[in-house]
Amino acid sequence: MHLLLAIDGSQASAAALHYLARLPFAAKPKVTLVTALVGSFTDDVGLPLGEAEENAASETAAEAKAFLESAGFQCEHVIEYGHASKIILDKGKELDVDLIVLGAHGHSAAYRIILGSTANFVANHARCPVLVVRPHESPDADAEKFKVLLAYDMSAQAKVALQQMLAFDWPADATLTLATFFEKPQLIDEEDVYDAETLSEASKTLAEIRGKAKVKCSTDQIVREAKHIGDGLRDLSIEKETNLLFLGDTGKSALARFFLGSISRHLLHHVQASTWIAREKQWK
Secondary structure, eight states, X not given: OEEEEEOOXXXXXXXXXXXXXXXXXXXXXXXXXXXXXXXXXXXXXXOBHHHHHHHHHHHHHXXXXXXXXXXXXXXXXXXXXXXXXXXXXXXXXXXXXXXXXXXXXXXXXXXXXXXXXXXXXXXXXXXXXXXXXXXXXXXXXXXXXXXEEEEOOSSHHHHHHXXXXXXXXXXXXXXXXXXXXXXXXXXXXXXXOSOHHHHHHHHHHHHHHHHHOOOSSEEEEEEEEESXXXXXXXXXXXXXXXXXXXXXXXXXXXXXXTSOOHHHHHHHHHOSSEEEEEOOOOOO
């Protein structure tokens, strides 16, 4: 497995680095650290700004590389000049990577779940899975137990997300929750069940999936109705204190197959958990 980690020296980038190191890969992947720089003239002391930026980027990358290598990863670092989103996607295609990891840049404490433009563009346009990592405010984030939520709607994309989630060697103290939501008509009261038979069938499907899953951690399932599926999943992620959300890329047409569906896009922008956008790799 080969993955690309975008680094820029920011808090969000550092969070992505540390989160990546914690992920329980069955086998440690190769990691290419990518830094995108914008060329300019000179800095305050008269040095060519490109050279100054490269020096700073190399120092940051050296620390990141040493950190990942101490955790068992094989790493390399590349610096490219240009727009960050284009550099990440172009490098991902060139290297035929299996996963892109990058931090989500919140604009402030009050808007910490707002997605940065680079993360948003890459999540929508990459032709491989993308992991968008949210900076965590807890000082014990590196020791936090994994609380994973999979949004499962029985579609082909959801099955890809399930497969990618189960590819990890989750530790015994992790929790995997499979959740299926069905849309409820607006005129139905919140406490009333609209389609009990459909809920029952979905519960059987999730139970069957859990029974076949070869994991050493605990699993759980939730089947609910909601007037807005995205809001229902967002509220569930808060209820479960989710720190990693798996979503299928639900593009609806051949032309838009690399664009997120409305529910996945809604969740990517509104959940506080790190989010894995699952899709088959299709760079070529």
